[in-house]
Amino acid sequence: MxxxxxxxxxxxxxxxxxxxxxxxxxxxxxxxxxxxxxxxxxxxxxxxxxxxxxxxxxxxxxxxxxxxxxxxxxxxxxxxxxxxxxxxxxxxxxxxxxxxxxxxxxxxxxxxxxxxxxxxxxxxxxxxxxxxxxxxxxxxxxxDAGPAAAPPRQPVDPLTDREEQVLGAVARGRTNSEIAGELHITLSTVKTHVTSVMLKLGVRNRVEIAIWAYETGRART
Structure with a gap:
């Protein structure tokens, strides 16, 4: 339990x-x-x-x-x-x-x-x-409205196509379960991709992933 x-x-x-x-x-x-x-x-x-x-x-x-x-x-x-x-x-x-x-x-x-x-x-x-x-x-x-900052850092390694998809979903506020459903992958696979994206971007959480996605123009609504 x-x-x-x-x-x-x-x-x-x-x-x-x-x-x-x-x-x-x-x-x-x-x-x-x-x-x-x-x-x-x-x-x-x-x-x-x-x-x-x-x-x-x-x-x-x-x-x-x-x-x-x-x-x-x-x-x-x-x-x-x-x-x-x-x-x-x-x-x-x-x-x-x-x-x-x-x-x-x-x-x-x-x-x-x-x-x-x-x-x-x-x-x-x-x-x-x-x-x-x-x-x-x-x-x-x-x-759009945040204080001026240095240009967003680039990933230490390029994101894979699947990681780009996960990145976009996180930026739209999707949970891991929702991302799994949208991309037809398992929940554990989503978690693996999210962790990999955080490591590559040098960020600590999903909110920072979303910020990076919008600052770099990768997120579209």
């Missing part, structure tokens, strides 16, 4: 924290192991409890969700945790900052229990889930 996905929830509104905890604890295979009302407490809890997934609101006092995400999953973190950001604000600037800080998912608070649970399970498995209503626009914002 698989162990439950352990989650830390952080939101500055008590009623929201309570609601999220109740929703998640009611989902099969998910257990909320800690809650916090601000970013600093959330980071302390996460570092102590080492949950499988952190679910953070963006707007919190002291240390906001973006800074808390960066502290736990940013580029300089040696052993990053999986963070899903949840907010009422569907704004490109928030999404851009959250995903650049290392978040593996971005959801709106009206997403509903099923999508919330899906995002938590996806993050725990290393997938990235962004609210379907904004997936394409928000991922493309990395290339």
């Amino acid at each position: 698989n162990e439950s996905v352990r989650v830390v929830v952080a939101d500055d509104q008590e009623i929201v924290r309570t609601g999220l905890r109740m929703i998640l604890d009611a989902q099969p295979g998910i257990e909320v192991v800690g809650v916090a009302g601000d970013g600093r407490r959330a980071v302390e809890l996460a570092r102590r409890l080492r949950p499988d997934v952190c679910l953070f609101d963006i707007r919190m006092p002291g240390l906001d969700g973006i800074e808390a995400t960066r502290a736990l999953a940013g580029p300089t973190v040696a052993d990053p945790l999986a963070v899903v950001v949840i907010t009422t604000f569907d704004l490109d600037e928030y999404v851009y900052a959250a995903l650049r800080a290392g978040a593996r998912g971005f959801l709106l608070k009206d997403a509903g229990p099923a999508l919330l649970a899906q995002a938590v399970h996806a993050a725990a498995k290393g997938d990235a889930l962004i609210a379907p209503s904004v997936t394409t626009r928000l991922i493309r914002a990395f290339a």
Whole structure:
């Protein structure tokens, strides 16, 4: 029997924290192991409890969700945790900052229990889930609206045709299971290709794969 996905929830509104905890604890295979009302407490809890997934609101006092995400999953973190950001604000600037800080998912608070649970399970498995209503626009914002940066690095080895297909699917926000169905390959084969793409691109997660795909013009919607 698989162990439950352990989650830390952080939101500055008590009623929201309570609601999220109740929703998640009611989902099969998910257990909320800690809650916090601000970013600093959330980071302390996460570092102590080492949950499988952190679910953070963006707007919190002291240390906001973006800074808390960066502290736990940013580029300089040696052993990053999986963070899903949840907010009422569907704004490109928030999404851009959250995903650049290392978040593996971005959801709106009206997403509903099923999508919330899906995002938590996806993050725990290393997938990235962004609210379907904004997936394409928000991922493309990395290339179109992000701060100026050096040209995207090229792969250390050329991508194979199949890896290019997987790259495009990841950039469109597809999960491993969806990619397997689209390409008519096994789930384990998808995981192998995703891992190979990350190694060749020198990136750490699926969100960074998607960013690279759009920055290099390989992703098309």
